[in-house]
Amino acid sequence: MKNLNFLLIPTAFFSCVLLCSCGDNDSNNTSNPQLTPATPGTLKTCDEITSQYSFKNTTITGSKIIAAGDVEYSSTETYHAPEHCLVTGYMNERIGTGIAGDTRYAIGFEMRLPTNWNGRFYYQANGGLDGSVAKAVGRLLFSGGSDSAALNEGFAVISSDMGHPSPTPLFGLDPQARLDYGYNAVADLTPMAKNIIEKAYGKQPDRSYFAGCSNGGRHTMVAAARYADMYDGFLVGNPGFNLPKAAVAQMYGIQEYSKLVEFDGADILTTLQTAITPEEFSLVSKKVLEQCDVLDGTSDGMIANTYACQKAFDLERDVPTCSNGRDNTCLTAKQKQVLGNIMSGPHNSQTGEAIYADFPYDAGIGSSGWSEWEYFMALNRDPGAVGFIFSTPPTPFNGESEQSSLEYVQSFSMDNDVQRIYGTDSIYSESAIDFMTPPHPTDLSVLKSRGAKMMVFHGTSDPVFSVNDTVNWYNGLTNANAGNAETFARLFLIPGMNHCGKGPTTDKFNMIDALVDWVEKGVEPKNITAAVRADNTELPSNWSKERTRTLCPYPKFAKYNGTGSIEDAASFSCVSPE
Structure with missing residues (x-):
């Protein structure tokens, strides 16, 4: 191998887990072929x-x-x-x-x-x-x-x-x-x-299935768009189908958090994590729950009615502003501004154009999975992905230390450098947007016409791949199919779940069996029963270790029936938002 000493990027450093539409010409046909078992x-x-x-x-x-x-x-x-x-x-x-x-x-x-x-x-x-x-x-x-x-x-x-x-x-x-x-x-x-x-x-x-979460979810969505003639069923989890944009958004988060700290030669990551501490993230989670918990009919520590919550919660109003220093009961005005910017997603400051999707406020913002992706992963993974893989031409840097990663992030212009993920040249003939994302993501006409099926799930507290990005895609898919996307593709939101699991959530469920039944027997997945994981250390102490919940196909959500145990999925029904 040629001398790459100037790169000096250790193996473990980047080996952690990452992560205009065409209409369907047959969009009015809701009778899809039934594949045999x-x-x-x-x-x-x-x-x-x-x-x-x-x-x-x-x-x-x-x-x-x-x-x-x-x-x-x-x-x-x-x-x-x-x-x-x-x-x-x-x-x-x-x-x-x-x-x-x-x-x-x-x-x-x-x-x-x-x-x-x-x-x-x-x-x-x-x-x-x-x-x-x-x-x-x-x-x-x-x-x-x-x-x-x-x-x-x-x-x-x-x-x-x-x-x-x-x-x-x-x-x-x-x-x-x-x-x-x-x-x-x-x-x-x-x-x-x-x-x-x-x-x-x-x-x-006889039948072929494709499944993955995170970048694996991206792989699956790309396969559904490019290779629907090769597969019959697709199970997509927390998909980073706009991964180059999401990686830039992660770097934007580091830029914003850096405004709240002073790097004085101490450990970069440790310093960065003081921008908004775990206790302060938990405060935000608590205040979100105060406004949104009952929107699904009961106070159970979960927010099933995600999008009603975005209207009910206001960061500025509902989280106290510190007047006498930080004490975990408030956020400073500057912390609120930074968090609000991050949740709104990065934008080009000159044109106002969004670079990536915004993020919903949810109960899982106080979990360890949230801060891990906001700080550690965003600093130690995304700069390398953007610099080496997603930029054309590549913009390699010495990734040997967190200091060099921080310097790369701080030098990255959201107004000018983002164009690198759209760039091509004589060596790199396809841009990152071309080779990483599904081409025409809302055109799944091949998948639909041959009777194949897709099931997608996404945690509403995913800090790296925004559930809003996936919801926007599904809304576009629905529009491209005259409102009939549910005949071949369904999206399930997982309240409280962080990136591909964990958080205050019910993240134990079996969708592959449901997908097989849909593909081979025509049994529609009207809902999925999910349970808590007994080994999930972030479950609230007042939750039953046997808690189950109904996962509903978007836009429906699970609402409490008014009677029965709040620990039992049978006490909840899928309803449409008002």
């Missing part, structure tokens, strides 16, 4: 795949039977798995170009093929900046428990590194690696994976 099969070959399999630009590095048992997905997650065939390999091996020359690139993958197969294929879209092949267990997003994996339910599963190695975000210097990460790896992996499935079982999958 998958039929099961049995594994016919495994060990021989290594020597016998042949596919364009693909190398199989191993294939072997794995006995039934536990698969360690990470240091904190283990999943049960049946007996299955593990296939590993890579595609499109090459040497990087330009400043990334001498670096080996390939699309690495692994597949896990159960001996007793349910006839379905599951694309496990991983998050962050990718760069490594996660275990292809097929995590069933937010189902909870060691049994909640697609592999364990009989799916054939693939996982990949999306075409680049660690350390990330250095791959952004290579133009093809950018495209692979954005969308192209899926295009190449999918037919190859289905071909391996055919080799292993004697037939291709």
Whole structure:
């Protein structure tokens, strides 16, 4: 690899988890085709795949039977798995170009093929900046428990590194690696994976599903827009489908918080976190609840009627302004201004044009997940993503320290430098907006016309990918389909949930089974039952550890019926906002 010492970006530094529309020509047709159910099969070959399999630009590095048992997905997650065939390999091996020359690139993958197969294929879209092949267990997003994996339910599963190695975000210097990460790896992996499935079982999958959260949710939305002919169902979680814009918004947050502190050589992150402390964020959460908790019919520490809350709560009026110093019972006038600016989203100061969506006030603003993304992730991840991956040309910097990241953020102009995410040149022919976001995101005519389905969920307290961005997309999708988007796509808001889980919320639910039933049986997902996680340390002490809630398809929300336990989803019904 060429000398990149001037970059000096450690592997761990950026390896944390990230994150004009076309109408439907058949928008008045609400009768979509009904796809038939998958039929099961049995594994016919495994060990021989290594020597016998042949596919364009693909190398199989191993294939072997794995006995039934536990698969360690990470240091904190283990999943049960049946007996299955593990296939590993890579595609499109090459040497990087330009400043990334001498670096080996390939699309690495692994597949896990159960001996007793349910006839379905599951694309496990991983998050962050990718760069490594996660275990292809097929995590069933937010189902909870060691049994909640697609592999364990009989799916054939693939996982990949999306075409680049660690350390990330250095791959952004290579133009093809950018495209692979954005969308192209899926295009190449999918037919190859289905071909391996055919080799292993004697037939291709009857039904194919794509699922992910965060950047994995972005991957899924991009696949729904680009590759709806390859997949039948899409499960989208907290999607960063405008990720380049969201990353800029994160940097804007650091710029704003920096106005409240003085960096005097002390630890950058520690100093930054004093701008608005956890106790002060909790104060805001408390005041939001005071105004909004009962808008769903009961006082339960959750805000289901999110958008009525935005009208009911006023930061300036409802949070006391400090008169004699900060004591966790008030915010200073300057803190209010900074928080208000951040919640409103970044704008071009000259034109007033919004750079990214605004954020709703919600109960989860007081949780640790909120401040972690506002400070640590925004300082230690987003500058590298913007500088290396999303800017054209790349604007690399020495990311060895938080000081250098802070300097990069502070030098970034919201009026002028944002144009880099829209830029192209002779080397980087597609802008970040082109290769990262779904093309024509409200045109899902291919998905709709063939009977495929999409389910989307988003936490209302997501501090990095605004739920308002997803709601705006869904409203646009509805308009593009004459009000009938719900016939093939549904959005579920998760009150209080931070980014892909946690917070004061019910974030344990199974949407993949509901998606399969919708795709293959025509059973509409009218609501989803969600529960609290027993290991969620941020649940209020007065909540039952057995609390359940009804998740409703937007724009409906769960309203208390007036009788029954507030800990039981059966006491709530989905109603339309007034």
